[in-house]
Amino acid sequence: MNTEKVADHIIKWLKEYAKNAKVKGFVVGVSGGIDSALTSTLCAKTGFPTLCVELPIHQAKNQVTRAQEHINLLKSKFENVCDIRVDLTSTFEDFKNVVPKTESSEKVDLSLANTRARLRMTTLYYLAGLHNYLVIGTGNKVEDFGVGFYTKYGDGGVDLSPIADLMKSEVYKLAAFLNVPNSIQKAAPTDGLFGDSRTDEDQIGASYDELEWAMDMQSKGKSENDFSGREYEVFKIYLTLYNANQHKMQAIPICKIPKELK
Numbered sequence: 001m002n003t004e005k006v007a008d009h010i011i012k013w014l015k016e017y018a019k020n021a022k023v024k025g026f027v028v029g030v031s032g033g034i035d036s037a038l039t040s041t042l043c044a045k046t047g048f049p050t051l052c053v054e055l056p057i058h059q060a061k062n063q064v065t066r067a068q069e070h071i072n073l074l075k076s077k078f079e080n081v082c083d084i085r086v087d088l089t090s091t092f093e094d095f096k097n098v099v100p101k102t103e104s105s106e107k108v109d110l111s112l113a114n115t116r117a118r119l120r121m122t123t124l125y126y127l128a129g130l131h132n133y134l135v136i137g138t139g140n141k142v143e144d145f146g147v148g149f150y151t152k153y154g155d156g157g158v159d160l161s162p163i164a165d166l167m168k169s170e171v172y173k174l175a176a177f178l179n180v181p182n183s184i185q186k187a188a189p190t191d192g193l194f195g196d197s198r199t200d201e202d203q204i205g206a207s208y209d210e211l212e213w214a215m216d217m218q219s220k221g222k223s224e225n226d227f228s229g230r231e232y233e234v235f236k237i238y239l240t241l242y243n244a245n246q247h248k249m250q251a252i253p254i255c256k257i258p259k260e261l262k
Contacts, residue, residue: 001170003177007042010162015046017160018134025049025080025133027124029155031192032066035138037184038175039163040070043136044078045178053127054085055120057092058195066184073181084127088119095119113193117154125157137161140171142208146215147238148245149204151193156248167215168208204241206234214238 018026025048028040043050052071056064074081095115102108124135137158143149144164150156163171168189175185189200189208201207206214214235217226227235 001173003174006166006170007045007174007178010042011045014043014136014160014162015048018046018048021134023132023134025051025131026136027051027053027128027131027133028136028138029053029055029120029124030067030071030083031055031138032063032070032184033138033187033189033192034171034175034180034184035140035143035163036067037070037180038171038178039136039138040074040081041175041178041180042162044074044081047080049131049133050074050078050081051127051131051133052081052083053124054083055088055123056085057088057116057119059192060195060197062187063190063192066181066187069181070184086123086127088116088123091119092116109194113191114151114154116193117151117191118157121154121157128159134159137164139164140166140168142168142211142215145249146211147204147241148248149191149200149241150248152248155191167212169212204237206237210234211238218242 014026018024026043026046028036028043028050030036030040030052040050040052052074054064054067054071071081071083075083092112092115096112121135127133128135135158137155137160139150139155139158139161140163144156144161163174166174172185190198191200191203204211211234215238217235218238222235224232224235224239
């Protein structure tokens with residue numbers, strides 16, 4: 001991958017879209033992870049006002065530290081970058097106190113994890129509305145179109161997705177080229193939605209390198225029967241998530257009414 005040309009292409013694309021949409025700038029949720037760090041850097045380099053937003057909800061200290069390190073670095077380099085911190089912990093706790101209780105702790109944990117992402121999305125759109133900005137997505141190709149590893153109407157609720165055609169390995173290459181802090185480049189990917197130390201690999205059961213391989217094999221028409229051992233396990237994990245999360249990747253189904261019924 002020609003990292004310089006890819007970066008220039010994305011930056012130009014962002015600038016042209018913002019200009020044509022007649023908006024004033026961008027809003028990016030910055031988590032301390034590699035995807036949001038790369039995305040916010042690309043937005044900053046457009047010259048358009050870029051608002052970096054921290055949205056902690058019982059966030060791990062190391063995630064907060066990485067996010068702040070990255071934001072401070074951007075602000076030192078780009079005059080068009082500013083930031084705001086909106087701590088949603090009390091909002092999240094209030095939500096938990098008013099919704100119905102259930103006996104299924106597993107379902108509760110997952111629903112609350114998704115709720116965190118949706119509270120953040122709501123906040124980003126509130127801020128975007130105040131400033132006439134666009135909400136910028138931070139999902140990569142494997143997450144968005146491979147395994148669907150994101151929250152529907154949470155971190156999946158965005159106006160633009162500038163890095164959604166980049167594999168995770170390509171995200172790392174571009175982040176290194178653009179001098180994203182080493183602390184972020186070396187950190188294990190995590191969605192930070194469960195309030196503990198679990199990583200993306202812990203949740204998925206496969207690394208991003210393995211998922212990229214599986215996505216490539218699927219594009220070549222391979223099936224589970226073509227593999228054995230760990231390759232079989234990874235390919236099965238990939239296909240299971242790919243099939244289960246199609247509702248995230250496809251347009252919302254519309255019930256078409258026959259003309260004779262109208």
